[in-house]
Every structure is written in structure tokens, then in C-alpha cells.
Amino acid sequence: MCGIVGYIGERNALPVLINGLKRLEYRGYDSAGVAVLGENLQIRKCKGKVTDLEKHLDKSLQSGTVGIGHTRWATHGEPNDVNAHPHESHHGKFVIIHNGIIENYSRLRDRLIERDVKFKSETDTEVLANLIEFIYEKSEVGAELAVRLALSKVIGAYGLVVMCKDEPDKLIAARKGSPLVIGVGNEEYFLASDATPIVEYTKSVIYLNDGDVAIIRKEQLILKTLKNDEQGPTVQQLNIDIGEIDKGGYEHFMLKEIFEQPKSINDTFRGRVRSEESEIHLGGLYNVLPKLIEAERIIIIGCGTSWHAGLVGEYLFEDLARISVEVEYASEFRYRNPIINHDDVVIAISQSGETADTLAAIRLAKERGAMVLGICNVVGSSIPRETDAGVYTHAGPEIGVASTKAFTCQVTVLAMMAIMISRKKGLITDERYRDIIREFTEIPGKIEKILRHNHDIKKVAELFQNATNSLYLGRGYLFPVALEGALKLKEISYIHAEGYPAAEMKHGPIALIDTKMPVVVVATKDSSYEKIVSNIQEVKARNGVVIAVVTEGDTVIKNMADHVFEIPQVDNIFAALLSVVPLQLFSYYIAVMRGCNVDQPRNLAKSVTVE
Numbered sequence: 099m100c101g102i103v104g105y106i107g108e109r110n111a112l113p114v115l116i117n118g119l120k121r122l123e124y125r126g127y128d129s130a131g132v133a134v135l136g137e138n139l140q141i142r143k144c145k146g147k148v149t150d151l152e153k154h155l156d157k158s159l160q161s162g163t164v165g166i167g168h169t170r171w172a173t174h175g176e177p178n179d180v181n182a183h184p185h186e187s188h189h190g191k192f193v194i195i196h197n198g199i200i201e202n203y204s205r206l207r208d209r210l211i212e213r214d215v216k217f218k219s220e221t222d223t224e225v226l227a228n229l230i231e232f233i234y235e236k237s238e239v240g241a242e243l244a245v246r247l248a249l250s251k252v253i254g255a256y257g258l259v260v261m262c263k264d265e266p267d268k269l270i271a272a273r274k275g276s277p278l279v280i281g282v283g284n285e286e287y288f289l290a291s292d293a294t295p296i297v298e299y300t301k302s303v304i305y306l307n308d309g310d311v312a313i314i315r316k317e318q319l320i321l322k323t324l325k326n327d328e329q330g331p332t333v334q335q336l337n338i339d340i341g342e343i344d345k346g347g348y349e350h351f352m353l354k355e356i357f358e359q360p361k362s363i364n365d366t367f368r369g370r371v372r373s374e375e376s377e378i379h380l381g382g383l384y385n386v387l388p389k390l391i392e393a394e395r396i397i398i399i400g401c402g403t404s405w406h407a408g409l410v411g412e413y414l415f416e417d418l419a420r421i422s423v424e425v426e427y428a429s430e431f432r433y434r435n436p437i438i439n440h441d442d443v444v445i446a447i448s449q450s451g452e453t454a455d456t457l458a459a460i461r462l463a464k465e466r467g468a469m470v471l472g473i474c475n476v477v478g479s480s481i482p483r484e485t486d487a488g489v490y491t492h493a494g495p496e497i498g499v500a501s502t503k504a505f506t507c508q509v510t511v512l513a514m515m516a517i518m519i520s521r522k523k524g525l526i527t528d529e530r531y532r533d534i535i536r537e538f539t540e541i542p543g544k545i546e547k548i549l550r551h552n553h554d555i556k557k558v559a560e561l562f563q564n565a566t567n568s569l570y571l572g573r574g575y576l577f578p579v580a581l582e583g584a585l586k587l588k589e590i591s592y593i594h595a596e597g598y599p600a601a602e603m604k605h606g607p608i609a610l611i612d613t614k615m616p617v618v619v620v621a622t623k624d625s626s627y628e629k630i631v632s633n634i635q636e637v638k639a640r641n642g643v644v645i646a647v648v649t650e651g652d653t654v655i656k657n658m659a660d661h662v663f664e665i666p667q668v669d670n671i672f673a674a675l676l677s678v679v680p681l682q683l684f685s686y687y688i689a690v691m692r693g694c695n696v697d698q699p700r701n702l703a704k705s706v707t708v709e
């Protein structure tokens with residue numbers, strides 16, 4: 099979590115930092131701060147968002163051409179002005195911004211206090227600033243060596259940028275566990291937690307690897323390891339466009355991203371699903387196909403919405419590819435003593451490619467000899483770099499904290515994989531394969547149709563904006579959709595929402611039903627249709643209020659439910675891709691009506707880089 103930015107060059111650094119922080123606010127928004135080096139070094143920081151920080155900025159910061167900035171998601175120390183970054187060392191020689199956690203900070207802090215070093219904040223980051231300064235002063239080494247020596251004593255994760263007042267011509271950046279990207283301009287460099295603040299200035303970037311330290315002057319970048327081995331940086335070209343990271347006329351990123359789904363699914367198909375006559379082609383899996391096809395078991399790991407996509411994957415792989423699947427929360431998997439066999443295939447799903455628990459679970463699975471594949475959205479992020487092979491979802495940048503288009507693109511990739519394996523194993527007939535591919539390519543058009551009915555969904559949302567509790571039910575492929583629908587509602591509107599397999603309702607949640615609590619039932623026409631109709635009757639028999647997601651033309655449920663959201667007819671295996679869309683819109687409209695900050699819900703962050 100936390101977003102960090104930096105700049106060194108000829109420009110006025112402040113606007114670069116502030117624009118960058120606004121783009122990174124999805125990573126945390128408890129407090130914000132900048133440090134700019136002009137005639138002297140000035141720091142401004144405060145609790146709150148970047149717009150709050152802007153109120154503290156004055157002309158005196160305008161002249162600096164070197165600077166760093168930070169937007170925080172608090173781990174150590176409550177969000178307040180003092181704990182906000184940047185942090186200055188005790189004698190004011192170093193200023194630092196940091197994303198990650200220094201696990202041994204308490205011991206380091208005690209040892210520094212014993213040596214009369216004074217602390218102002220409760221953060222682990224200030225310990226690092228003081229440790230660097232302590233080594234710098236005691237050993238009389240330069241700033242770079244002081245940083246490398248300090249980092250060699252640190253246990254934990256960091257993406258950090260350091261400024262030294264005595265050496266104002268450089269920034270020192272380092273990475274272990276938390277992402278850091280450097281944009282390469284013409285006699286200028288841009289640093290950020292991801293590429294979004296950089297893309298408007300340059301498309302040439304260097305992704306730092308764990309253990310890298312970069313010493314950056316405006317005319318030169320030197321990349322080293324902590325142990326001082328120099329290495330040639332690899333400059334890559336970004337393929338995102340500035341338009342992709344703006345709201346594009348929508349009120350919120352989340353709404354824009356919901357409406358982008360037809361395009362992002364098409365982008366995820368492109369070059370992979372061509373025609374009913376040709377095979378699905380996933381280039382990233384080419385080298386591992388034999389092992390994937392032969393797999394006895396697939397273990398899918400992820401967190402949050404990505405875990406929900408994994409659940410849809412379980413149904414797809416078992417149904418189509420006849421491979422047994424387990425879906426695990428990465429955070430549970432990594433701390434158990436899981437049984438992993440050499441012929442298991444582990445699939446890690448992550449939008450950001452940076453989720454700490456998912457990364458740790460990948461490392462554990464690799465240690466135990468499994469082949470690990472990744473399904474990620476952010477190109478060049480940590481997970482694709484640590485996995486054996488994988489498939490990118492081409493959803494484009496997802497900025498809204500609540501995931502929407504990433505989910506449908508993850509499910510699209512899982513469906514492509516399952517269909518491809520099924521075909522290679524000879525489990526589907528040519529005719530069924532052609533039908534499936536035809537249906538698959540019609541999905542974007544069908545989503546467009548659902549989106550055209552957004553005003554009907556908004557009207558229903560109006561009726562339920564004051565709800566305090568809600569229940570989401572689904573069966574089969576639609577059970578993960580119920581979970582995802584409930585997650586969307588609770589995370590952005592703060593209405594308590596519980597997702598449940600519809601048949602399990604009888605074992606507990608049925609007790610909650612009253613005339614006020616909306617029960618959202620995902621009940622499109624599939625093999626469980628008759629069963630879910632019975633579940634709806636059970637709710638209605640207890641005077642419950644039912645909002646149902648149904649297949650167009652369904653009159654049976656329409657007559658029973660209080661409200662319906664219609665989706666086009668679709669093959670069971672793709673039902674999740676369509677049925678989730680009205681639920682995303684429903685949550686969105688409710689949250690807006692309740693005055694919630696839809697793109698930046700309280701306490702959450704887009705990319706959870708702490709465990």
C-alpha cells in the first residue's frame with residue numbers, strides 16, 4: 099500500500115509530485131506529503147488526501163527541481179500529520195518516503211534511542227531515516243553507501259526514495275517487496291509505485307527488481323545491488339495511454355471501468371480467441387501446456403475479488419477440463435502447511451500483481467516444487483515476474499479501488515484456459531466447441547446491452563439506498579457472483595452484505611429475513627434454475643424483499659420477485675460474466691446516493707502490499 103513518487107530534472111518538481119500522488123491515491127489516502135529541494139529543503143505533509151495537502155503548499159516550494167512525495171495507507175502509527183511521510187532524520191540530513199513494512203523496526207529503534215537518536219513519529223519509516231543518518235555520520239561514508247548499509251540491516255519490505263541534504267544532486271531509490279518504477283526522460287527521471295504517474299511524461303521505464311538500488315542524478319542513473327554490484331538497467335516501453343488513466347467524462351473511475359468491460363474483454367480476447375474454427379491461443383502458456391493438460395490438480399490462489407474469480411475458475415476447470423480444483427485465500431494457504439505435489443499446477447490471480455499474501459503464497463508453492471502460473475493485469479508487476487508462465491488480462495489500468503473490469507477479464511482468461519484444456523484433452527465435440535466460441539465472442543455485446551439498462555438499475559438502487567443489511571444468494575457458477583456482488587456493496591456503500599450459496603440460506607441466514615432486508619438472488623436460467631426458484635419462494639414466504647438477476651424473458655421469477663435485473667440469455671459457463679454487471683452498477687449507484695467516496699472507500703486500498 100502507499101504510493102510514492104519522485105522527480106529529478108529541470109522541471110518544477112512540485113506539480114509532477116502532486117499530479118503523481120493524485121494518480122496513486124488509490125494505493126492509500128490517509129495522509130499525504132511532499133519534500134522539495136530548491137534553495138533549501140522543504141517538507142509539507144498532513145493528514146488527509148492530496149487535496150488537503152494542496153492547501154499547505156505555497157510559492158516557496160515552487161523553485162525546486164528535485165522532490166519526493168507520498169500518499170499513505172497507515173500500518174505503523176495512526177494517520178496524522180506527524181506520521182505522514184516524508185520523514186526527516188534526527189539531524190535533518192535525510193528525508194525519506196517508504197512503501198512497505200520494516201519488520202525489525204522496534205529493535206532498530208531501541209538501539210538508536212540508546213545512542214541518543216530522537217524520534218518524532220511512531221512509524222517504521224522514521225527508523226530507517228535515522229538508521230541511514232546514524233551510519234552516514236558515524237562511518238563518514240557517502241549517502242549511497244549509508245543507504246545500502248542501512249538496508250542490509252533491515253528485515254521487511256520496502257520501496258523507498260531517499261534525499262540527502264548534503265548531496266542534493268541525487269535521489270537514491272531501492273526496492274524489496276514493494277514496487278518501484280523509474281521513468282527515463284531527457285535529462286530527467288520520474289519515480290513512482292506504478293507507471294500511471296509516469297506515462298504522461300515518458301513511455302521508457304525501468305522496473306526495479308528486489309534488491310536493486312538506483313542512484314539517480316538528472317543526467318545519469320546507476321543501478322546496483324545492495325552489495326554494490328553494478329548492473330545494466332533494462333529499459334522497457336509502456337503501452338498504456340494517458341487517456342486510459344483519466345476518468346474520460348465519467349463521474350467516477352468505477353463507473354468508467356464498469357462501462358469499459360465490453361472493450362476490456364475484447365482486448366483480453368484479442369489474438370487469443372479468433373474464430374469458431376481456430377484453437378484458443380494463449381502464448382504465455384505455450385511452454386507449459388503439456389504439464390497444464392496433464393495436471394492432476396489445480397490450486398488457485400488470490401485475495402478479494404481475484405479470489406472470487408478463482409471460484410468461478412473452479413467451476414470452469416472442473417466442468418470443462420475435468421481437473422480437480424482447490425481455491426485458496428493466499429493469506430491462509432501461505433501460513434498452513436499445504437500439501438503440494440510436483441504435478442500440481444498453482445494459478446495465482448491478481449489484478450495488481452503486487453498483493454503481498456499472493457506473492458508469498460507463490461513463493462511457498464515454488465519452493466515446494468509446483469509449477470506456478472499467473473493471471474495478472476499490471477504488466478511488469480511482481481507476480482508475472484515471479485511465476486513460471488502466465489496470461490495477462492488486458493483490462494487496462496483499474497483505478498477504482500473496488501475491482502470490476504479486472505474481475506470479468508480474470509474470468510475471461512480462466513474460461514479461455516478451461517476451454518483450451520478441454521479441447522486439447524478431447525473432452526468437447528467440435529460442435530460444442532464452435533457453440534462455446536460463438537457464445538464467448540458475443541459476451542461483450544451482451545454486456546453492452548446490460549449497460550444500456552443502467553437507469554433501471556439506478557431506480558431500484560434508489561429504493562434500497564438506506565438499507566443496513568443485505569443478503570446475496572447464488573448457486574453453481576452464480577455463487578461466486580453472489581459473493582462478489584456482496585463484496586461490491588459492502589466495500590463502497592458500507593452496507594453490510596453477506597454472500598451465500600442459495601441452498602445454505604436455510605442453515606442460518608434465513609433467520610435474518612424481514613420486510614426490510616433486500617435479498618439479491620442471482621437466478622439466471624441454468625441447471626440449478628428450478629432449485630433457485632424454490633429458494634426465492636422460501637424468501638417470499640417469509641415476507642422477504644427479493645431483487646433477482648434473471649434471464650431476459652423469464653416470467654416465473656418476474657412474478658415472484660419484487661424487482662428484477664434482466665441479462666441476455668447465455669451459456670451457463672459464461673453466466674458469471676454477465677450477471678455480475680448489474681450488481682456492480684447496483685452497488686455503485688447506492689454508494690453514490692449515500693454520498694460515499696466510491697473510488698476511494700474508507701480504510702481500503704487498491705493494492706495490498708502488506709500482509
Ligand code: G6P
Binds near residue numbers: 402447449452703
Ligand atoms: C484489495 C482490493 C481488491 C482486490 C484485492 C486483491 O483488497 O481492494 O479490489 O480484489 O486487493 O488484489 P489483487 O491486485 O491481488 O487482485
